[in-house]
Every structure is written in C-alpha cells, then in structure tokens.
Amino acid sequence: MSEPDTYRLRLLQIVAASPDISQRRLASELGVSLGKAHYLLRALLEKGLIKAEGFRRHGNKLAYLYLVTPSGVAEKIRLTRTYLARKEKEYESIRKEIEQLRQEVAT
Template identity: 60%
Template sequence: MTPHEQAQLRILKSLEDAPGISQRALAERLGISLGKTNYLLKALLEKGFIKADNFRRSNNKLGYLYLLTPQGIEQKLRLTRAYLARKEAEYEALRAEIAALHSELSTSEDSIATTP
C-alpha cells in the first residue's frame, strides 16, 4: 500500500465518520497540510469516490458535506483489506522474530548455566 493509498484510506474513513468536517479540520486530524488535503479531496472527487454537497452553516458561510459514493465505499473496503493484509504480515513477521529472540535467549542462558 503506497503512502498515497494510506492517505486516501484515512481520508475516506474520516469523511465517513464526519461528513461535514472542514478541510482545515480534516488536515489537522490527518496531520497533513491543508494543500495536500485539498489535493487529495479533489482527486477523490474526480475518481468519483466522494461527492461534495453544499450546505449552509449557521454563520451563513458555504460549506461542504463530503459523502462517500458506492464506488468510494468499495475503494475504502479494498484499501482496508490491503492495509489489514499488510499489517497481518508485519504481525506474523514480528511474532517469528520474537520467537527467535526467545529461543536465542533460552540457548544463551542454558549455556551460561552449564559453564563452570
């Protein structure tokens, strides 16, 4: 999964949780610049993964409500599956490394205990 796909997944998750979030708040939540957030949102709009509906806030400024399209929901699921597969592989590799370290420690401790 590329960094771009990771950012895309994080945006799709955030928009699903808070469709009325501002770009500035989204950027802060994701820890990326406002410009990059705008760029990624435009790309998601162009691909048809989200749609932006205008709505009026109480202070009369125009805002957007970002909604995931059916294609956006499918993309989020694809990205989530890829992310989960990668994390499971990392987990298994880490488990194997931990088992090897335990074995190494056990062998070292046994050799120290038998040395006169």
C-alpha cells in the first residue's frame, strides 16, 4: 500500500468517525501540515469519495460537514482489505523472525 493510499484510508476513517472535523484537527490527527491536509481533502472531494456541506457553527464562523459517499465507502473497504493483507504478511514475517531468535537464544 502506497503512502497516498495510507493517507486516503486514514482520512476516510477519520471523516467517517467525525464528519464535522476541522481541517486543523484533521491535519493534527494525520500528522501532516494544514496545507497537506487541505490538499488530501481536496483530492478526495474531486474524486467524489467525500462531499462537503456547509453549515454554521458558533455565530458567523462557517464550518463544513464532510460526508463519505457510497463510492468513498467502497474505496475505504478496498483500502482496508489491502492494508490488512499487508499487515498480516508483516505479522507473519515478524512472527517467524521472533521464533528463529528464540531458537538461537535457547541453544
């Protein structure tokens, strides 16, 4: 899974859990700059994986509600399966390495 796919999956997970998240908080949760968070969010909006609806919050301050679209849900599932397969492969590799190290230490 490439770095962009990892960001895409993480962003879809965050938005699904917190549709009213601010871009600043999104950037913090992703561990990226505010500009990069905006860029990543824009990319998902342009691909139709999420949509943004404006709503008012705290007086005159305009905020957005980010909603995962049906195609976004399908992409999230696809990315999750890919991520899970990669992590299971890594886990198996590490498990084997640990077993070999235990055998070396025991002898």
